């Protein structure tokens with residue numbers, strides 16, 4: 393077996409992380425919240441356009457949970473969610489005792505299908521309940537069809553939570569992903585574009601909503617000298633240490649995005665010559681993906697598994713696409729609207745190693761496996 397394992401997605405250290413952690417220790421800010429957190433939020437706000445107010449949290453999952461709470465999702469409410477996604481997009485719906493309603497993907501971006509979205513909304517309304525929110529995801533960094541999806545949401549006046557966990561740095565019509573929804577969320581998990589080890593953020597459009605998110609994330613303490621609570625609180629704030637890692641990571645954000653995009657062009661060249669696999673790419677210039685992960689569709693499930701095992705033999709990690717939520721044991725009893733697009737993507741799709749730390753040597757090893765497999 394050849395040398396070290398190549399992982400699916402790791403981010404790159406900047407070397408500056410330690411200095412912020414050190415500062416936190418020296419000033420005894422070893423807490424949740426603190427100066428690194430404030431600075432991290434400010435730098436993120438500078439990265440996004442004016443009018444984006446960002447609250448940094450301890451995970452992307454907490455960000456989605458708080459987004460649902462901020463939109464007033466309660467017991468028995470219905471929330472539409474893209475089926476083709478990671479479970480963290482949908483789990484918080486259940487935390488609120490709300491009901492997930494899953495919608496299929498379309499084939500161009502692999503994200504929520506606007507036609508099926510409208511079918512779902514109409515049918516839920518017919519059955520007596522208008523969905524309270526829509527969770528749309530920019531999967532693998534590829535923006536969803538923002539214009540079409542938001543047109544449907546606006547027609548029925550339903551807010552969108554934009555799950556931008558995988559799409560920091562992606563744009564649609566030159567506008568940054570994370571800023572389209574009523575609320576956007578980011579993740580800084582270890583496998584994402586930048587990491588805080590664990591972390592996330594909620595992107596809102598006002599100071600007041602940001603303040604409310606921080607209030608909820610820090611145990612909903614009412615203004616009083618003692619601890620007084622009139623709302624349920626959460627312990628969801630990011631720690632000052634993790635935010636320090638984030639400050640170091642922001643310095644390599646553009647570099648990481650470029651590295652991921654270079655991986656993409658590396659794969660694009662290889663797959664140009666290969667007829668039995670379809671390489672997933674921007675389908676037009678409105679869509680600018682950070683190419684968080686590069687993905688292909690094989691002709692059959694068996695081919696997909698064959699290639700995965702060939703990679704594994706060479707000590708290289710690859711992974712099938714997300715298994716759709718409506719097929720997951722925990723979610724299969726909930727309504728689903730769509731055809732078989734997500735199913736087919738799951739059966740035939742494979743995620744290729746795409747970390748921003750891939751070396752040329754790694755790429756040579758990867759290329760060799762691909763070329764041999766399709767020979």
Ligand SMILES: *Cc1c(COP(=O)(O)O)cnc(C)c1O
Pocket residue numbers: 450451452453454477478480481529555557558578579580581590591592
């Ligand atoms: C990673 C991820 C999340 C959750 O983020 P965490 O920080 O891991 O909690 C949510 N949605 C999607 C699509 C993700 O990929």
